[in-house]
Amino acid sequence: PPAAPSASQPSQQFTDILLKALADNNLQGLDYFEYKQSLQATQNLGLDEAMRYRSAFAMGQTMGLTLPKLGETALYYINVLEREEQKFMDALKQQGEGKNRTMIDEIAAMEKAISDKTAQIEALHKEIADLQQKSTGMKQSVAEHAQKVEGMKNQFEGSYMHLRGQIEMDIQKIQQYLK
Numbered sequence: 540p541p542a543a544p545s546a547s548q549p550s551q552q553f554t555d556i557l558l559k560a561l562a563d564n565n566l567q568g569l570d571y572f573e574y575k576q577s578l579q580a581t582q583n584l585g586l587d588e589a590m591r592y593r594s595a596f597a598m599g600q601t602m603g604l605t606l607p608k609l610g611e612t613a614l615y616y617i618n619v620l621e622r623e624e625q626k627f628m629d630a631l632k633q634q635g636e637g638k639n640r641t642m643i644d645e646i647a648a649m650e651k652a653i654s655d656k657t658a659q660i661e662a663l664h665k666e667i668a669d670l671q672q673k674s675t676g677m678k679q680s681v682a683e684h685a686q687k688v689e690g691m692k693n694q695f696e697g698s699y700m701h702l703r704g705q706i707e708m709d710i711q712k713i714q715q716y717l718k
Contacts, residue, residue: 549701550694557623557702564619569602570612575709592716606717613710617703624699628692635688642681649674 565572577595586594596604649670656667 547700548694548697550698553695553698554702557620557698560623561616561619564616566612566615569599569604571609571616571706571709572612574599574604574609578709588712589716592712596713596717606713609713609717610710613706613713617706620699620703620706624695627695631688631692631695635685638684639681642677642684646674646677646681649677 561572574595577598578591581591581594584591596606596609599609653667653670653674656670
């Protein structure tokens with residue numbers, strides 16, 4: 540089976556899903572979400588990082604943004620990401636457990652049938668060989684599915700950690716630059 544993507548590797552698909560969740564949960568008025576957009580808009584202006592943070596905050600202040608509100612709403616968006624992570628983990632667990640359990644149960648039943656058929660007459664040897672082949676294929680499917688689920692988990696975690704890290708870094712820089 541192909542190797543699972545490495546842990547903490549952002550995926551564009553999951554990043555887009557998480558960004559949509561942030562946008563869908565955008566609070567009314569000017570807050571961290573709009574501040575972050577303003578901060579990104581200053582990226583190509585040739586300003587150093589501290590000046591970009593200060594400029595974006597100064598613009599926000601003219602519209603009523605305060606440092607406490609900026610910090611509180613940044614934490615709110617981390618909570619939005621955490622809720623999305625929990626929903627993803629619950630769905631992943633349910634999908635993995637249900638499908639794997641069914642396939643594992645089927646494999647166990649087939650292996651028992653293989654054992655029972657072995658004791659029967661020679662005419663049943665073909666049926667035994669067919670069941671063994673199917674069991675091997677299902678075992679491989681279980682292994683591939685488990686690896687796929689792990690890969691999806693790693694991609695999600697990569698996106699989650701990437702976005703959370705950005706927000707946490709912003710919080711540090713806000714505290715550093717906007718005292």
